[in-house]
Amino acid sequence: AQTVTQSQPEMSVQEAETVTLSCTYDTSENNYYLFWYKQPPSRQMILVIRQEAYKQQNATENRFSVNFQKAAKSFSLKISDSQLGDTAMYFCAFMIGGTSYGKLTFGQGTILTVHP
């Protein structure tokens, strides 16, 4: 079974600063995907970024980037130039690859507050 652990229940950052959210996972699979989802107060989960385990290059999406350390089974999210709209709960998630469907296994979440 796969597990995903987010050890930071809450984080805060000043607007325009940089913040890093931590995530570790455990799996015996070699083919898998990792995700960061954002859940604002509206409750709607939004995909922030995705990383394929077979890719060594870290994924980036505008102000969002990841630090993927496969050997350490670590997958952190860095948010640069934080904005008030980044305030949300962030979930790290895992999906086994090579299957026709995608069951997501989520971490416990980190509440991020961006202060003006």
Add this chain to the structure above:
Amino acid sequence: GAGVSQSPSNKVTEKGKDVELRCDPISGHTALYWYRQSLGQGLEFLIYFQGNSAPDKSGLPSDRFSAERTGGSVSTLTIQRTQQEDSAVYLCASSSNGPLEQYFGPGTRLTVT
């Protein structure tokens, strides 16, 4: 275009009653997923549909939970004889070309009193 919609947005029910939660996926999306978000268990997978069939029901917590999907579109999650531990936000997601981009709805918050 329209995203995933779920109804009702909020539902309060008495313990022992049955409830039905509805999910309308994005038009054309063949895959549909149900997840549950609760304080005690976090976010957990419940069931997956490909078309009208459900190849993976492994996440359904008990036989009080069932789900169906008709016409490859709308899905209904039914909880019979609700218990207080069923209180949670029930999220639905859909995807089209493979599972890597799941689009989530706003969820239904279920409160069992």
